[in-house]
Amino acid sequence: MIHKALGAPEWLAKGSVYQINPRTFSPEGTLNAVTKELPYLRDMGFGTIYLCPIFRADNSENRDNWSDRQKKYGTQNPKNPYRMNDYFSIDEEYGTMEDLARCVRECHRLGMRLILDLVYFHIGPHGDILKTHPEFARQDAEGNTINGPWHFPAFDFNSQGLREYLWCNMVYYISVLDVDGFRCDVADMVPLDFWVEGRRRILAVKPDAILINEGTNGNSLVTAFNAVYGFSWHSKLYDVLVEGRSVSELRDDWQEVQKKYPVGGYILRDMENHDTTTDWPDRIENLVGHDGMDLIQTLNYTMDGIPMVYCGNELADQARINMFANRFYSGRYSMTDRSQKAKATPAAQSRQALMRQLNQLRKEDPRYSCGKTVWLETDKPDDVIAVCRGHEGKHIWFVGNARKEPTVVTLNEAVPLTGERTIARGGEQVDSHTFKLEPYGFVIIRD
Numbered sequence: 001m002i003h004k005a006l007g008a009p010e011w012l013a014k015g016s017v018y019q020i021n022p023r024t025f026s027p028e029g030t031l032n033a034v035t036k037e038l039p040y041l042r043d044m045g046f047g048t049i050y051l052c053p054i055f056r057a058d059n060s061e062n063r064d065n066w067s068d069r070q071k072k073y074g075t076q077n078p079k080n081p082y083r084m085n086d087y088f089s090i091d092e093e094y095g096t097m098e099d100l101a102r103c104v105r106e107c108h109r110l111g112m113r114l115i116l117d118l119v120y121f122h123i124g125p126h127g128d129i130l131k132t133h134p135e136f137a138r139q140d141a142e143g144n145t146i147n148g149p150w151h152f153p154a155f156d157f158n159s160q161g162l163r164e165y166l167w168c169n170m171v172y173y174i175s176v177l178d179v180d181g182f183r184c185d186v187a188d189m190v191p192l193d194f195w196v197e198g199r200r201r202i203l204a205v206k207p208d209a210i211l212i213n214e215g216t217n218g219n220s221l222v223t224a225f226n227a228v229y230g231f232s233w234h235s236k237l238y239d240v241l242v243e244g245r246s247v248s249e250l251r252d253d254w255q256e257v258q259k260k261y262p263v264g265g266y267i268l269r270d271m272e273n274h275d276t277t278t279d280w281p282d283r284i285e286n287l288v289g290h291d292g293m294d295l296i297q298t299l300n301y302t303m304d305g306i307p308m309v310y311c312g313n314e315l316a317d318q319a320r321i322n323m324f325a326n327r328f329y330s331g332r333y334s335m336t337d338r339s340q341k342a343k344a345t346p347a348a349q350s351r352q353a354l355m356r357q358l359n360q361l362r363k364e365d366p367r368y369s370c371g372k373t374v375w376l377e378t379d380k381p382d383d384v385i386a387v388c389r390g391h392e393g394k395h396i397w398f399v400g401n402a403r404k405e406p407t408v409v410t411l412n413e414a415v416p417l418t419g420e421r422t423i424a425r426g427g428e429q430v431d432s433h434t435f436k437l438e439p440y441g442f443v444i445i446r447d
Contacts, residue, residue, distance in 0.1 A: 003219075005265035008226040008306075009208040011113055011180075013266065014369045015047035016301070016359055017308040021274045022054060022094050023081070023326035025311045026338045031090070031099040035106050037338065042110040044314055044352065045359025049107060050183055050212075052274055052323075053081040053117045054100065056089040058124025058152070065125045067150040070324050073278070077329035082185060083152050085124040087169045093326060097177075104178055113180040115210065116173055120166055121189045122148045122155060129165060136162040157191045166194075167201050174202045174209055181210035187225070188215030195224035212268065218261040227266035227306055232257065234271050237296060238280070240402050241288045246382040247402050251375050254303075269300040270308040274323045277310065285318045288404075290347045291440040294354055294425050295400050298442060299385060301358040302398045304373040312336040314355045316347035357423060367391045367446065377412040384409045384437070395419075399427065399435050400442030410434045419447035 007013065018041060023029045026037070031054065041049070057079040063071060070080045079093065090097050107114040123130065123137070130137055130145075130153065137153040138146040148154035155162055173179045181202070187195060195211060202209045213225040221228060236253045239245040257267070271284055271293070285293050293316065300307045312319065317336045325333035340348045362368040371389030376397070378384050384407065385400045397417050401407050411417065411433045418432060426441025435443060 003222045003262045005221040005262040006223070006226055007264050008210060008266050011047060011208065012210050012226060012306065014363060014366075015113075015306070016045070016362060017048045017050050017268065017306060018046040018311065019050045019052070019270070019273055019308055020311045021052040021081075021321075021323060024274075024277075024321040024323070024333075024335050027327065027335045029093065029327045029335065031095040031103050035099070035103045038103070038106050038110055038112065040341065042112055043356075045356050045363070046112070046309070047359075048113045048115065048180075050115045050308070051117060053084060053119055053185075054090055054094045055084045055119075056086040056091045057081060057093070058083050058085045058126050060124070060126060062125075065147075065152050067152075069278070073322050073324050073331065073333075075322065075325045075329045075331035075333065077324050077326060077331075079326075080324065082119050083122070083124045083150070084119060085127045086129075087166075088172065093328075101177055108178070115181040115183055115212070116179050117185060118170070118182045119185040120155065120194075121186050122150065122152050125152050127153065133159075133161060133165070135159055136165065155190075157194055163194055163197070167198055170198050171201050171205060175205045178206075180206070180208075181212070181226075183212045183214060184225075185214050187213040187220065188217045192217070192220055192224060195220065199224050216260075218265065221265035222262050227268055228261075230257070230267040230269050230305060233267070233269055234276065237271060237299075238284075241292055241296065242284075244403075247385050248381050250385065254373075254375070267305040268308045269303055269305045270310065271296045271300065272310040272313060273308070274310075277321050278323045283318050283320065285316055285347075288440065290316050290351065291426060291438075292404075294351070295402070295440045295442050297351075297354065298358060298423060298425075298444070299398060299400060301362060301368065302387065302389065302396065302444065304371070304389070307358075307362070309355070314352055315340040316345075316351040354423075354425075361422065365396070365446070367394060367396045371396065378409050379412065380407060380409045383407060386411060394447060396422070396444060396446040398442065398444050399437070401427075401437035401440055404439045406436075406438050406441070408434065408436050417445055419445045422446050 138156040210226045213228045236250045322333040371391035376386035423444040426438030427443035
């Protein structure tokens, strides 16, 4: 039996998500700095802002309770944004609850949405709620707190009291702060029935609120979540673009994912995020250049799913950033220079124009959000990405070179590709089936 996914409200399904880690978004690193940039982001065409965790973090210097990654990168910052002590308070690093409320109001004034990051699998070792309810954390037979894989207390979801506490937290931000939903950290590690009830409660307050699963459980799309993460998608893109692996591996991965997920299920398609910019050897802008990143962004907007763009990508940002670095503990890392908008370097200017165009196409053309995806056969299956999106008899075609050397590719398709050239970066259609592509060049055609 094929189950049907919950789907997503139009504002998410037909839009794009812009992820912001406030501490690396700008040198200021505050919520007010984010609010100041919202008109610009709206003008770029982004409709949904997703904020990484901004709640009061644990500032303990005891490294026994630091995650391995937190220690690895050497910033010496005791605050890990995914190790928090109080879900009902904003960390002073970012500002105040009123600053968050102001950010939400400005989003809504501009016709945008804002979602927060929930981290419910674990809590900081000095979490306020554990002082009054130590039983909310998992305990061994001797009553000692059990830490999760990141070395801080894991919640015990057998506790009904814990569940009520966290559901109240969800409803608080939906009702009092008027946020539009949540991205749920490692949601597959939390019982699915918890999220089902959480969804019921937030929808009772705001019927078009959403939940995004930072996980890959297809069943969650049927009962609780509007979208899941496409981890394997961005990993395979990395393998193909950076490591030189065959495009056929990307196609095979896409096909496997399609088999796992219910009809109508949405996948977030990103390339960079707070994790990858921390853990990968360098920024994608540096590994494959601006042309390579143009190709990736355009492909993610063309494929089925919901595109997610990491803060700074719209500026072709090359800064080496890290989720454990901030303005107080920068180490060898830096923050995104938002003044690149005004400097208008060729790469930043070109990327901003591309993102505006992609966001506009996604809003105005239902083929980008509703079209069925079909991979096309070519005479360069290892090197060229070629897909078609079809909806109500109309089509768009994407043909892109995944290599840093130029190529000429012929599509093995019976139907000729004819129509309007919507976007072309280093790509030229020679005839109805043949394309000449520069390194990382691509063409989008629609009939």
